[in-house]
Amino acid sequence: MFLQQGSLLLSFDPEKTCDVTLPHWEPRARQVQALREKVTYLYEHLPRSVTREDVCISFIEAFQTGWQVSLAEGLLTAGGEKLKDHLLATKYKDLAAILPCRNDERHKVGEVF
Incomplete structure (x- = not known):
């Protein structure tokens, strides 16, 4: 189980988000642009070849290094x-x-x- 504050998005589609959360909101283009400016996601900063498993492994390794602990499955x-x-x-x-x-x-x- 991972416990963390907040969420880490791997990917993000502002247009789909508007379709679901703001389907009747006008002007839609402005809302999509606002989401693009305010929301960041991991794939925006890393190569697309990074998988969810790679992210989990990196978190585990960073946690172990940062807190100087050893995690065991x-x-x-x-x-x-x-x-x-x-x-x-x-x-x-x-x-x-x-x-x-x-x-x-x-x-x-x-x-x-």
Whole structure:
């Protein structure tokens, strides 16, 4: 499971976004241009050959380097489970009811849901 603040867009299509979120908004061209100016995405800054898996691996490597920790794939440790439960009960208590990670479900580290 990845926990992060905000979202990282790999790609972005301002025209499709306008079609979905602002279908009747006029003038459409101005809204599309505003989205182009305000929204950035990873493929805009990196080669198109970068895959979602490449991005995930890079995040894991950067996290390990930056925090000087070693991540291992598998189930959470007892300490990790305890920390998860504490965070769900305190910091994320308003989200706990809608998150798919419950006390009776064990998710693997690195699993995206």
